[in-house]
Amino acid sequence: MSYRLKSIVVFIGILGLSLGMITSTAEAAQNEVIIINKSKNQLAFYENGKLEKVFPVATGRTKNLTPEGKFSLVNKVKNRPWYKGNIPGGVPGNPLGPRWLGIKVPGDWGHTSGNVYGVHGTNHPSSIGTFASSGCIRMYNKDVIWLYERADKNIPIYITSSTSSFPALAQKYGVGKVETAVTGQDQFSDTLYYGSKGKSVKILQRKLHITADGLFGPNTLSAVKKFQKSKHLVIDGIVGPHTRAALFSK
CATH class of the missing domain: 2.40.440.10 (L,D-transpeptidase catalytic domain-like)
Known part of the structure; x- marks a missing residue:
């Protein structure tokens, strides 16, 4: 292989590597x-x-x-x-x-x-x-x-x-797969409290704009009490009828 041909091959390889790195960076972004x-x-x-x-x-x-x-x-x-x-x-x-x-x-x-x-x-x-x-x-x-x-x-x-x-x-x-916001149809009727798990807790967490992991833990308890205080409700950390009504009121 001639020196000139070797140089072309090396250049193409470097160019391909650079484009790959640019693509990876763009994908991460x-x-x-x-x-x-x-x-x-x-x-x-x-x-x-x-x-x-x-x-x-x-x-x-x-x-x-x-x-x-x-x-x-x-x-x-x-x-x-x-x-x-x-x-x-x-x-x-x-x-x-x-x-x-x-x-x-x-x-x-x-x-x-x-x-x-x-x-x-x-x-x-x-x-x-x-x-x-x-x-x-x-x-x-x-x-x-x-x-x-x-x-x-x-x-x-x-x-x-x-x-x-x-x-x-x-x-x-314009961020990728946007999570669907909680709608009027996306509600729950059960009472939730510290230790509750499941879909209803996820709906609650999305309404409170916190991580929706489906577990009513310390962060959810704190967010519920903060919400109750803002709505002048009893601050007990329990999501019962009054707190649910406030969550889904327009």
């Missing part, structure tokens, strides 16, 4: 999506077009601190140091927790490098669910580790302030 709703301080992770999990988060102390729009996840770091406070990574006092997922936001000092805004853990778990950060999105440490292991680089991250459910937001953003 389409199959995985993170949606953050600041108005509810929740983060949803979609994989293969399916809502996998919803997590509580903390966002900016004021509306403008956490930017809104469509961004990208551009870097992932384990045990990132907190440079501002000169605190090394992996120690209990580090406010960034065990994982950092950097977000590409135009205009940051690192030229959209993902070094300014990110989704990360925290050493102040009591802040989760509140407006407490300087712009980043905080998660419980166990939750950010879960997300870090599943979210690929270059996937889209949507940040918004909305009263819409995650299925509705997913539909707006």
